[in-house]
Amino acid sequence: MSSPAPFRTSDATAGPPNPHLVQIRDLVYRVAGIFQPDNKLRLLEDRCGRRMQALAVTSLREYYECLTIKPIRQAEMVALLNEITIGETCFFRNQPQLDALRNIVLPRIIEARAKLPLRHLRVWSAGCSTGEEPYTLSMMFLEETAAKLKGWTFEVMATDLNERSVAHAKHGIYGDYSTRNLTPYYRQKYFIARAEGLQVNAEVKAHVNFNRVNLLDDARVAFMKGVDLVLCCNVLIYFDVMSKRRVIQHFYNNLLAHGYLFLGHSESLYGVSEDFRLVHLPSATAYVKAEKRQVAPQVKT
Amino acid sequence: MSTQTALIKRLEGLDQMPTIPVVLGPLLRYLEQPLEHLEVQQVVDLISQDKSLAAQCLHMANSPLFGRWQAVDNLRSAVVALGLQRMRDIAISCSVLTLLPKEKTNVDPVVFWEHSLGCALVCRQFARKINFPNPGKAYLAGLLHDIGIVAHLWIVPTEFAAALEMARSRHVPLHEVEAEHLGLTHCETGKIVGERWHLTPDLVAVLGCHHYVDRAANDRDLVALVSLSDLLCRMSGLGYGYIEERQVNFTEEPGFTLLVQECPSLQTFDWARFTFELEAYMEEVHRMVSLLYRSE
Numbered sequence: 168m169s170s171p172a173p174f175r176t177s178d179a180t181a182g183p184p185n186p187h188l189v190q191i192r193d194l195v196y197r198v199a200g201i202f203q204p205d206n207k208l209r210l211l212e213d214r215c216g217r218r219m220q221a222l223a224v225t226s227l228r229e230y231y232e233c234l235t236i237k238p239i240r241q242a243e244m245v246a247l248l249n250e251i252t253i254g255e256t257c258f259f260r261n262q263p264q265l266d267a268l269r270n271i272v273l274p275r276i277i278e279a280r281a282k283l284p285l286r287h288l289r290v291w292s293a294g295c296s297t298g299e300e301p302y303t304l305s306m307m308f309l310e311e312t313a314a315k316l317k318g319w320t321f322e323v324m325a326t327d328l329n330e331r332s333v334a335h336a337k338h339g340i341y342g343d344y345s346t347r348n349l350t351p352y353y354r355q356k357y358f359i360a361r362a363e364g365l366q367v368n369a370e371v372k373a374h375v376n377f378n379r380v381n382l383l384d385d386a387r388v389a390f391m392k393g394v395d396l397v398l399c400c401n402v403l404i405y406f407d408v409m410s411k412r413r414v415i416q417h418f419y420n421n422l423l424a425h426g427y428l429f430l431g432h433s434e435s436l437y438g439v440s441e442d443f444r445l446v447h448l449p450s451a452t453a454y455v456k457a458e459k460r461q462v463a464p465q466v467k468t
Numbered sequence: 469m470s471t472q473t474a475l476i477k478r479l480e481g482l483d484q485m486p487t488i489p490v491v492l493g494p495l496l497r498y499l500e501q502p503l504e505h506l507e508v509q510q511v512v513d514l515i516s517q518d519k520s521l522a523a524q525c526l527h528m529a530n531s532p533l534f535g536r537w538q539a540v541d542n543l544r545s546a547v548v549a550l551g552l553q554r555m556r557d558i559a560i561s562c563s564v565l566t567l568l569p570k571e572k573t574n575v576d577p578v579v580f581w582e583h584s585l586g587c588a589l590v591c592r593q594f595a596r597k598i599n600f601p602n603p604g605k606a607y608l609a610g611l612l613h614d615i616g617i618v619a620h621l622w623i624v625p626t627e628f629a630a631a632l633e634m635a636r637s638r639h640v641p642l643h644e645v646e647a648e649h650l651g652l653t654h655c656e657t658g659k660i661v662g663e664r665w666h667l668t669p670d671l672v673a674v675l676g677c678h679h680y681v682d683r684a685a686n687d688r689d690l691v692a693l694v695s696l697s698d699l700l701c702r703m704s705g706l707g708y709g710y711i712e713e714r715q716v717n718f719t720e721e722p723g724f725t726l727l728v729q730e731c732p733s734l735q736t737f738d739w740a741r742f743t744f745e746l747e748a749y750m751e752e753v754h755r756m757v758s759l760l761y762r763s764e
Contacts, residue, residue, distance in 0.1 A: 183532075202741055205532075205748035263705075270713050433747075435740035445739055447703040447716040452740060455717075 184208050187227035191215060194234060199248055199404035200411075202433045214250040218243065245405060252401045252431075258299045258306075258341070259348040261400075261432050267448035268396075269307060272427050273315055276395045279425035288321035291394045291421070293382060293414075294328070294402030298336025298375070299345055301325035302367050304398070305374045306357050324391060326380035333379045339367035383410055388417045395423055400431035408439060415440040419456060428454040475650055478623045479660055485567075485622040491518045492563045499556045506552055512543045515559060524562035525555070527759050533589055533752045534558060557592075557607050561585060564611060567618050574629045575621060578757055579709040584611055586706040586753045590697040590746065597742065598731040600693060609674040609694045612667070616658025616675060617642075623657075624650065632708070639713035641702075643679045655679050681723045689730040692723035699723075704746045706753065 188208055195211075196202045203211045215230055222243075224230045233243050259265060276288065288308065292301040301323045308321045327333050342364045346354070349365075358365040380387050382402070397418050403411050418428055419442040428443055430436070436443060436454060443454035495514045499506070516522050522543055529546035530539055534554055540546045547555050564584070568577045591610030595603035620628035627650055635645040643653040659676030667675070670687035674694045677684040684691040696718060701707060703716055718724055718739050728734045 196741065202744040204745050206751045207747075266711075271715055275715070433744045435738070435744070437738045437740050444717055444719070447700070447718065447739075447743065449703060449711040449713065450705045452743060 185212070185227050187231050188212055188215070190231050191227065191234065194231070195244075195247070195251070196435075197438075198244060200435045200437070200439060201248070201251065201401070201404045201431065202435065203251070204433070211251070214247065214253075217250055218247055221246075248404050252404070255401060255431075256296050256299050257345045257348055258303050258353075260299065260303070261451070262348075263450035264429060264432070264448075264453075265303070265307060267451040267453070268429070269311070269315075271448055272396070272453065273311065276425060276427070277315060277319075279423075280395065286319045288316065288319055288396075289394050290321070290323045290396045290398070291391055292323055292325040293397055293399040293418070295325035295332075295336060295377070296327055296329075297332050297341075297345070298325060298339060298367075298377065299341070300398060300400065301336070301375045301377075302339065302371055305371045306353060308374070309357075309370065321374060323375045324394075325375055325377045326382075326391075327377075328379065328381050330379050333377050336377050339372060340364050341367075382414045382417070385413075385417070388414075388421070391417075391421045393423060394421050394426060396427045396429070397422060398429045400429070401434065403430070403436075403439075404434065411439050415442055419443070422456055424456065426456055430454070473651075475624055475627070475652060475657075479619065479657060485619055485661070491515070491521060492559065495559055496556065499552055503552070508544065508547050508552075511547050511552060511555060515543055515555075520566075521559065521562050524565065525558050528558045528562060528756060529555075531752060531756050533749065533756065553604055557588075557604065560608060561588065561611055564615075567615075569621055569625070571625070573621055573625055574632055575617070576709055580614070580617065582753050582757045583701060583706055583708060584614055585757060586749060587611070587613060587694070587698050587701045589749055589753065590701055591694055593745075593749075594697050594700075594742070595693060598727075598734050598737060600689070600731055602690075605670065605690065606693055606697075609671055609690055610697055612662075612671060613674050613678050613694050613698060614654060614658070615661050616654030616656070619657045619661050620646075620650075620654055635708075636710040639711055641679075641712055641714075642708055653679065681726055688726050692727040695723035696721060696727065700743065700746070704743060704750065706746070706750055 184205065188211065192203050192208065192211060212227075215227060219225070219227075219230050222230070222233060224233060234240055234247065237243070280286065280288070290304055290308075292304065295301050304323050305321075308316055308323075312319070325336065327336070340361055340363050346358075346365050349358070354365065357368050357371050359368055360366075382388060383406075399414075399418070403414060406414065415436065419440075422428065430452075435452075436445070442457055444457045446453050446455050491514060495511070498510065498514060515525055526540070526543060526546060528534060529550055534550060534557075540549055550558070565581055568575070568580065588607045588610035591606040592603045594600070595606035600606060617628075628646075631645045631649045632642060634649065635642045638645070643655065646653040655676050655678060659672055662672035662675040670690050673684045673687045673691050677691045678695045678698055681688065681692050681695050699716060699721065700718070702712055705711075724734065
């Protein structure tokens, strides 16, 4: 047998990750709770590069200082998080999470709900942006009305801080980028072709209520009671620890005992809250309520 | 005769199942010696006796998962760059890849070895993170934990194929269906194989109890570590090629209760971050196993 040809992986040619990039990755996880695994480091480097260009910074070491010791650090962290999460909004964004919701979480909720008098599912898309997530949920539940949700009603409460996003969501017209994951089946069944793009049909819209809500507005959020499931993807990453805790406390209080909380891909509550327990689902994670008594959210002083 | 009895009887004739490559025994015995007695050239010579093993070792040595970022193109450089301990891990990994039968079954060898290699890497990384005393042993235990499945494929291929198919269609853990339909699981079979191969008692405990940690009479912490790593792999898409439809809270697993006594840092372990880190592992494991298979 002849001697084997040298083998290179793409990473082998690239060399080990820049230690300052790893520092930035760890900082982002510590501050925002969103993690970039090693295979996404190049993407993170690219995102940092865009910010470095905007700031006229030439090295990752210097950029790390912008995120940690310079006066602009808080605003810069928000700018970097915007870069990291850019382009993440689309229909059926996180398929493993949706599969886990449909195949494992939904039957569990149905089982728990069966003990209650009303066969009604109540879901909250918190920080729904331009509406792709709540409409995805509506379509998914409509598909289940002949199966798991037979004889049930459901509603998706969708809230966002940004008024323009909420207006866009209510209008419900989407371009190619947002609709890239839609199969022909869903396109045909739940959308109407318009000159500007695809519009969500009335059946899907009927189950979704959009409202402009600030998650830190205790009075508004306190009314979102009796929820089976909260989805809050890439929203908490922008909050400081105290604000995160307040929002999590609201989720805890508003969710029913069997309730679930889903965060964004690679997003974690580690070190932020003891109110929820991490559970693993196939290729996805979620949070369930830890057993404890209901408490009032801590008011900011 | 019950399926279980028939199976045990057939297991007694395990001779038809291949054992690990001839060169591995002397290599492992050599590497057991104190570091100051070891010579790099001797290790290179031993591995070079098996050309296929040497080629595969070189492939794997170039993976970032083994800490290598600059390409190496000969065994000596690989041993020097990676160290003898890592070379040992690599040699063992490559050796076991040859154990599956060549006949076509419903077990995809790539999927099977991706799970085993992935589990080995997760065990080692998990061990390091929670200050488990012997990450190298954890790697080996993770790599070999499912060797009972290999035995099933040699001894009862039809029955095992049916059990796997049933587990796949019901989306449930394989060992549950094995217990139901074969009367014993790859744990019991793995224990028999481990004893016949004269593996150390801690490895035999892992092979025999990784799905039933409470049954382990010795080395329960290693068994628990492999049990949790195996479960994490299966929940993260690095299982037996199908989805187990279940919800797992790792802090409620029997393995957690056992392991936390030995490694108190597990109490505050960041399971979420460790799970996200696996994404990078999976990509590399897929690449590595498919390359190793192509180079056979």
